[in-house]
Amino acid sequence: CKIYSQCEAFKKVDDCLQIGITSGGGGCSIDDVLSDYCPTNIEGQNGQCDTNNEKISAGFIWLLITFEDICEGQCSDNENEKYAEYAILWLNYKLNQNSEDGINTLNDFYTKYIEKNTHYNQKISKANDNKTYKNIIDKKKNLMNMDINDIFRFYDAFESLCSMYNELGDENPNCGKCSQKADEFVNKYDKLNEDPNITGNNSYKKILTTLFDDYGNLKKKCDDDPSSDFPTLSPIKTTQSFEDASSGSSITSKLIPALLIFAIPLFLGIAYKTIYKRKSKKNKEENESSYMIRRE
Numbered sequence: 669c670k671i672y673s674q675c676e677a678f679k680k681v682d683d684c685l686q687i688g689i690t691s692g693g694g695g696c697s698i699d700d701v702l703s704d705y706c707p708t709n710i711e712g713q714n715g716q717c718d719t720n721n722e723k724i725s726a727g728f729i730w731l732l733i734t735f736e737d738i739c740e741g742q743c744s745d746n747e748n749e750k751y752a753e754y755a756i757l758w759l760n761y762k763l764n765q766n767s768e769d770g771i772n773t774l775n776d777f778y779t780k781y782i783e784k785n786t787h788y789n790q791k792i793s794k795a796n797d798n799k800t801y802k803n804i805i806d807k808k809k810n811l812m813n814m815d816i817n818d819i820f821r822f823y824d825a826f827e828s829l830c831s832m833y834n835e836l837g838d839e840n841p842n843c844g845k846c847s848q849k850a851d852e853f854v855n856k857y858d859k860l861n862e863d864p865n866i867t868g869n870n871s872y873k874k875i876l877t878t879l880f881d882d883y884g885n886l887k888k889k890c891d892d893d894p895s896s897d898f899p900t901l902s903p904i905k906t907t908q909s910f911e912d913a914s915s916g917s918s919i920t921s922k923l924i925p926a927l928l929i930f931a932i933p934l935f936l937g938i939a940y941k942t943i944y945k946r947k948s949k950k951n952k953e954e955n956e957s958s959y960m961i962r963r964e
Contacts, residue, residue, distance in 0.1 A: 685723060724762045732752075757819065778812050810871050821856070843895055844897075850898045857883070
């Protein structure tokens with residue numbers, strides 16, 4: 669199960685980059701792994717991550733490379749995009765825990781610490797084309813422009829989902845114990861789904877859909893286990909996005925004047941004919957009345 673391996677990767681890098689460890693400058697069980705993705709030094713050799721932000725950026729690139737190893741070059745574009753979304757959620761989560769140098773958005777961090785990293789721009793070794801990790805993340809650059817605080821709740825929900833996958837395991841799954849944690853995830857999902865600021869934002873809604881699908885896959889894996897009791901998720905609510913609303917307003921603003929151009933002459937024409945008929949009728953009645961008086 670690919671997402672199980674993915675959740676294991678998140679757990680591994682989180683164990684390494686606990687804020688108490690990074691801020692204290694202590695050791696880490698996978699420090700050697702992360703150091704491979706630290707910024708290169710002046711001599712062009714792999715450098716040392718001296719700051720928390722450098723360690724976080726190295727962890728982000730390590731996740732992307734690990735996900736590609738999980739895929740073995742066979743993941744679809746949709747799967748690659750899903751992994752990119754989750755990696756960005758993790759990046760946001762770590763920056764919420766520990767941000768330096770006045771970083772306010774993911775895009776600020778991305779531009780300063782990730783975009784020019786040598787490993788990030790290398791061709792993916794197992795890919796059949798010349799795709800790089802940057803190519804994958806570029807498809808999700810819209811998430812980079814969101815405020816760091818806006819996306820935090822998504823990672824909280826994802827963490828609950830991963831907790832279930834880790835409980836389930838890849839072999840000999842314990843569906844009964846796993847389903848006991850489902851209510852926590854469903855509660856977090858429902859709060860996101862009830863928020864019109866979430867369901868009305870296309871980028872947020874895409875992440876919500878990914879969470880919905882991965883929960884469904886987990887639930888399906890335990891369908892035949894009588895000990896499991898997974899609640900069903902509510903369908904994702906449909907809310908008109910700001911972009912759609914703006915587009916609709918724009919169309920309306922253009923349509924109304926156009927309709928008026930045709931409607932006003934038509935209205936005036938009908939009004940003219942009505943007034944003319946009434947006037948003609950009145951003149952006719954007056955003429956007939958005058959004629960009758962003269963006869964008398």
